[in-house]
Amino acid sequence: MRAGADLVDRIDGFAPPELHDARRGLWRKLRHALRGVGCKDADDVVDMVLRAVVVAHLGEEARSRERRARRSDDWYWRAKVTVEEQVAKLREHPIVRAFPFHAVEYFEPDEVRCPHGRHRKKCEGIRRRLEDLMTLREPAPKMRVLVRRVAELRHELHSANVDADLRKPDEFCSPLPAARYKRWTVPIAARGGRPVDELRRYLMLTVIGRLTESGLSVEKSFEYLQSILAFCFGRQVDAATLERQWRRLPRGERLGVGPPRRPPGRT
């Protein structure tokens, strides 16, 4: 198996799952395009691009973690780092075959507390238990397992200081509508402008250089970068904007990665 196959899988681990096929198509197309311009080591170039995508992701993840640790006075962000670490640990556990990392949905900071002054999740949980209890109360359950469940629900409500006989479900929060969530938020996604720039900058410096060096035109190279950002990171930036940003980078930096390169047809 080529080294690239592992990298392709790793990218699938953090990239938007819906774009799995689009990504496969992209890697194929890129390999084909490189061969089309006479590139002898198209496979190596594609592997290098895949590696750059993984590195860019790891960089973003680390930046995001550090940024949150810096704000460690904030309970929400501290808790989120903890949860993310637990999720990561679960995914790494030897008996876990697959863990849908991207399926973990977080409350926004301003949603964690509900209008009743509780943790929203706790409030929703009380409502759900009261609803379950109402459903199970009439007619009284004959099944022993359900009798036990009723006792358990009462106990749980009691532990939450809720009188199951007096309180009504609609005194508590109902779940937020699911539609609110973006279809594919990357869990450890960057917030704010700067980290995005870092990610783009890194990919521009590595990917663009290598692709133009291998014979692709500057224009085509930026089209591929546009697809990489969209398919692997869920970021929509058009190729022209990317190229403009790239040209604004200090010349020394543009040439600083890898051997010198001359984008064909330009400069």
Ligand SMILES: [Zn+2]
């Ligand atoms: Zn509430």
